[in-house]
Amino acid sequence: MISKRIFSWIAVFFLLLLQVSCDSGGKDSATSQSGSQKSISIKGSDTMVHLTSSWAEQYMGQHPDAQISVTGGGSGTGIAALLNGTTDICASSREIQGKEKELAAQKKIDLVEYAVARDGLAIIVNPANSVTELSMEQLRKIFIGEYTNWQEMGGPDLPIIVLSRESSSGTFVFFQEHVLKKADYTPKARLLAGTSALVQSVASDKGAIAYVGLAFALEAKATVKMVGVKSADDAAAVLPSDETVRAGHYPVARPLYLYTNGTSSPEAKAFVDFCLSEAGQKIVTETGYISVK
Amino acid sequence: MWKDKAMRLLMLSAASTSIFLVALIFIFLVKEAAPFALKPGLDALFDRQWIPVSFVQERYGILPLVTGSALVTGLSMLFTIPLSVLGAIYIAEIASPVEREILKPFIELLASIPSVVLGFFGLVVLAPLIKSLFGLGTGLSALTGALLLTLMAIPTVITLSEDAIMSVPRAYKDASRALGASDLQTIFQVIIPAALPGIIAAIMLGVGRVVGETMAVLMVTGNSALMTWSPLAPVRTMTATIAAEMGEVSFGSLHYQALFWIGLVLLAVTFLLNIIAQRVLVRYGMMK
Numbered sequence: 001m002i003s004k005r006i007f008s009w010i011a012v013f014f015l016l017l018l019q020v021s022c023d024s025g026g027k028d029s030a031t032s033q034s035g036s037q038k039s040i041s042i043k044g045s046d047t048m049v050h051l052t053s054s055w056a057e058q059y060m061g062q063h064p065d066a067q068i069s070v071t072g073g074g075s076g077t078g079i080a081a082l083l084n085g086t087t088d089i090c091a092s093s094r095e096i097q098g099k100e101k102e103l104a105a106q107k108k109i110d111l112v113e114y115a116v117a118r119d120g121l122a123i124i125v126n127p128a129n130s131v132t133e134l135s136m137e138q139l140r141k142i143f144i145g146e147y148t149n150w151q152e153m154g155g156p157d158l159p160i161i162v163l164s165r166e167s168s169s170g171t172f173v174f175f176q177e178h179v180l181k182k183a184d185y186t187p188k189a190r191l192l193a194g195t196s197a198l199v200q201s202v203a204s205d206k207g208a209i210a211y212v213g214l215a216f217a218l219e220a221k222a223t224v225k226m227v228g229v230k231s232a233d234d235a236a237a238v239l240p241s242d243e244t245v246r247a248g249h250y251p252v253a254r255p256l257y258l259y260t261n262g263t264s265s266p267e268a269k270a271f272v273d274f275c276l277s278e279a280g281q282k283i284v285t286e287t288g289y290i291s292v293k
Numbered sequence: 294m295w296k297d298k299a300m301r302l303l304m305l306s307a308a309s310t311s312i313f314l315v316a317l318i319f320i321f322l323v324k325e326a327a328p329f330a331l332k333p334g335l336d337a338l339f340d341r342q343w344i345p346v347s348f349v350q351e352r353y354g355i356l357p358l359v360t361g362s363a364l365v366t367g368l369s370m371l372f373t374i375p376l377s378v379l380g381a382i383y384i385a386e387i388a389s390p391v392e393r394e395i396l397k398p399f400i401e402l403l404a405s406i407p408s409v410v411l412g413f414f415g416l417v418v419l420a421p422l423i424k425s426l427f428g429l430g431t432g433l434s435a436l437t438g439a440l441l442l443t444l445m446a447i448p449t450v451i452t453l454s455e456d457a458i459m460s461v462p463r464a465y466k467d468a469s470r471a472l473g474a475s476d477l478q479t480i481f482q483v484i485i486p487a488a489l490p491g492i493i494a495a496i497m498l499g500v501g502r503v504v505g506e507t508m509a510v511l512m513v514t515g516n517s518a519l520m521t522w523s524p525l526a527p528v529r530t531m532t533a534t535i536a537a538e539m540g541e542v543s544f545g546s547l548h549y550q551a552l553f554w555i556g557l558v559l560l561a562v563t564f565l566l567n568i569i570a571q572r573v574l575v576r577y578g579m580m581k
Contacts, residue, residue, distance in 0.1 A: 077540045084544070103543060161430045166516070166537045167346040182348030187357075190433055190515035190527050193537060197416070197512075204421060205431040 039067035040267050044078020044091035045170050046194065047119060047213045048256055051287045052091050058283060059274050066267065075170030082259055083107055088268045090259040093119065093170035094177075110262030115255040116275050118290040120240035121175065122217030123252065124199070124224040126206045131155040133228035133237035136251055139179050142209060145186025150207060162189040163198050163210035174254050175211050199224055211252070214240050215288030245290045256289065322560065326553035329353075333547065338554055343518040343529070345538060345548045353551035355558065357518040361435070361528035365510060366503045368439035368524055373446045373499055378492060380447075381454035386480055404448035412512035415441040420513055427525055433515035436524040441513060442503045450499035457491020458484060490577035497570035501563045507532040531555045 042052050049072040056068040073081075078090035079100055096104075096111060104111050123139065125131060131153055134142070141147045143162055150158045164185055165172045176182065192198050198210040203223035217226055217240070228237030231251040244250040258275065260268045274280050281291040329335070340354025384396055419440060420432030461484050469479040485492075515527025516537065535552050542549040 073540050076542070080540075080543050099546075100543060159430055168538055168540055173346065176346070176348065184344050184347050184349055187342065187344075187519055188517055188527070190431070190517050191529070191537070192433075192516070193511060200416070201431060201433070205424070207430045 038063075038065050038267050039069070040089060040265070040271055041069045041071070041087045042089045042091055042258075043071045043073060043081045043087040045075045045093040045256070046072040047093045047169075047171055048091040048117075050215065051117060051256070051284065051289055054283050054287050055271075055275050055280060058279070059271055062274075063270075066271075068271070074166070074168035075173075076168045079259070082111075082261060083109060085109075085261075088260065088265055089271065092257045092259060093254065094174045095257065096259065112260050112262045114258045114260075114272050114276065115292055116258050116272070116280075117256045117284045117292055118245055119254055119256050120214040120245035120250050120290065121171065121211045121252040121254065122214050122240045123209065123211055123227045123229060124202050124217055124220075125209050125227055126202055126204075127223070127225045128206050129155060129158070129225065131227065132225075133230060135230040135233050135235075136179060137233060139229065139252075140181060140183070143175070143180055143185055143189065144183045145188060156206075158207040161205055161208040162186055163201055163208055164189045164191050165195070165198065165211075166191045166193055171211065171213070175252075178254070179211075179252060214245065214290075218288055242285070242290055253290075255292070319560070322553055322557050326550055326557055328545075329547065329550035329554060338551070341520055343534070345542075345551065351548065353547065355531070355551070355555055357520045358529055358531045358534050358555060359558065360520050360522070361514070361518070362504060362530040362532070364435050364522060364524070364528055365438045365442060365514065365530055366500060368435060369442040369446060369503050370496070370500060372440065372443040373450055373503075374496060376443070377447050377450035377495075377499070378454055381451050381458055381492075382480060382485070384451070385455045385458040386484065387476075400448050400451055403444065404452075406444075408445060408506060408508045409512075411441055411444060412509035415509060415513040429525060431515070433513055433527055434525045435514055435521075435528045438510040438514035438528070438530075439524070441509045442506055445506060445509065446499040446503050449502050450495045453495030453498060454488070454492045457488040457495060460491065461487045490573045494570040494574045497566045497573070501566040501570075504566070505532060505559065505563055507536045511536055531559050535559075 042056065049070060053070045056070050060066050060068055075090075075092040075094050078087065078092055079096060081087040082090035083100065083103055096113070101111070123134065129150065131150060134153065138147070138153055142160055143164070145162070147153065148160055150156050150160055162185070164175075167173075176185065190201075192201060195212050195216045198212055199216060199220045202208045202210050203220070212220075217224065226239060228239045229251050230237045238244050238250045240250045240252070245253045258272055260272060276292075278293075281293050284291045329337075337353050338355050340352050341356050342352045342354050343357050344350075344352045380400075384393055388396065415437055420437050422432065423429065423434060423437050423440075424432035465483050465487055466479060469483040474482070510530050511533040514530065514533065516529045516533055517527040518529040518534075519526055521528065535555055538548070539552055542552065
């Protein structure tokens with residue numbers, strides 16, 4: 001008898017607990033959306049973390065009362081966070097897709113898109129690999145698994161090891177759309193978490209090939225080799241660099257975006273304006289990306 | 294009087310918190326995964342390909358992930374079982390007290406290394422080693438993951454097996470000796486058979502630990518969703534898939550639901566392993 005009563009008390013206790021936790025959860029998200037403090041959170045693309053945190057540092061130097069937190073996790077993560085109202089600004093290395101737009105419309109979120117920089121994706125191979133240029137078509141065939149040996153491109157007799165970012169990465173989707181022409185990656189592709197793991201693997205594995213942001217490839221110049229890319233079979237090979245990306249000669253390049261919820265905080269807007277200003281664009285160049293102006 | 298009651302209530306609720314939480318977790322998993330069973334239906338999970346992000350056709354077959362987990366776990370048990378059982382026999386039966394004092398703390402130390410640190414070790418040290426040993430293009434393979442998991446499973450299995458061997462009544466040993474059996478005969482024909490249920494339970498719990506491990510395998514197995522039984526091929530385990538993809542999916546999408554199905558499968562597997570381990574122990578009177 002007694003144990004039954006005790007049990008019902010416990011049930012009531014936990015129900016109350018649940019109620020309280022649900023309530024506070026609701027309140028939390030409400031305050032973060034209204035943005036009563038001057039704190040801004042930026043979440044999204046791993047490629048852009050370097051850039052956004054440089055912006056944030058400089059901005060906080062100029063505005064001592066502003067608090068900016070920057071987290072990575074991938075463009076998809078950032079967009080999901082913006083749609084769920086847990087971040088003010090989303091950094092994305094790809095455009096927001098149809099399904100996500102639908103979801104935003106459902107949740108009455110007014111997405112505002114700013115192209116804040118450009119990035120070239122460098123194709124990197126091991127320095128011991130004699131291949132120096134690849135056409136877009138060859139790249140596609142390598143990454144969908146049609147070519148399996150470097151010999152097929154006049155290279156050494158080595159099996160190709162295809163390395164890729166995880167599917168949560170904006171770079172993964174961009175590369176799939178623009179280089180693979182929307183085909184699926186070969187199932188043999190090894191998916192690595194993060195750009196540094198890719199660089200590390202390419203540096204140590206002779207047959208490896210991977211795609212990374214230009215800034216990262218330049219940083220790792222000593223350990224990996226960048227490959228020139230031909231936009232068509234008869235075109236000249238172009239190595240990625242500031243000039244070739246800005247001029248649009250290098251075929252594997254993309255814009256980088258910041259997204260905000262249009263109706264949200266003025267602080268977020270001020271930050272984006274700073275990113276697009278001359279000082280902000282100077283940081284873009286300094287961190288190894290290509291400015292939009 | 295009411296103080297007694299209040300205290301009793303407090304302690305009871307503390308003790309039942311974990312049960313309550315497990316129930317909540319289970320309900321949550323089922324709730325999030327359920328819509329997938331209606332559309333596109335459960336047979337989509339039995340596809341042989343896992344391609345959650347695609348412009349052509351998303352495919353949510355968890356079979357390659359299940360075989361990936363099975364391959365890594367099986368391989369790792371191949372190393373773990375002989376190493377741990379032999380090690381446990383040595384510590385329990387043969388080692389001098391001094392040796393035991395040295396061996397035991399080090400084994401326990403192994404258990405306390407964070408799995409990310411082990412993963413890092415695997416990426417930088419173990420993977421290149423495997424690569425040059427087998428002449429592979431890259432060391433990111435099922436075998437590398439299995440070796441790392443072996444390091445993680447050994448402390449669990451060795452400690453529990455040692456307990457099982459220690460709990461064999463001393464009378465068995467004395468009787469065997471009195472009949473003229475040698476040390477080796479006593480160990481392998483009397484003590485091990487008597488401790489076997491405990492050792493099996495230890496192995497089951499070790500398997501549970503290995504199946505659920507995430508970080509280390511995510512870092513070194515290469516994460517290609519291939520259906521393969523080759524130890525040198527890259528594989529993608531269930532845990533690594535959840536860890537790598539959960540952050541990115543939009544809530545309520547098919548991909549999200551499929552990830553919850555993987556979670557349910559994992560939960561079921563570890564649940565089953567634990568139940569089997571308990572059953573074995575209870576059945577042979579090694580646990581009341």
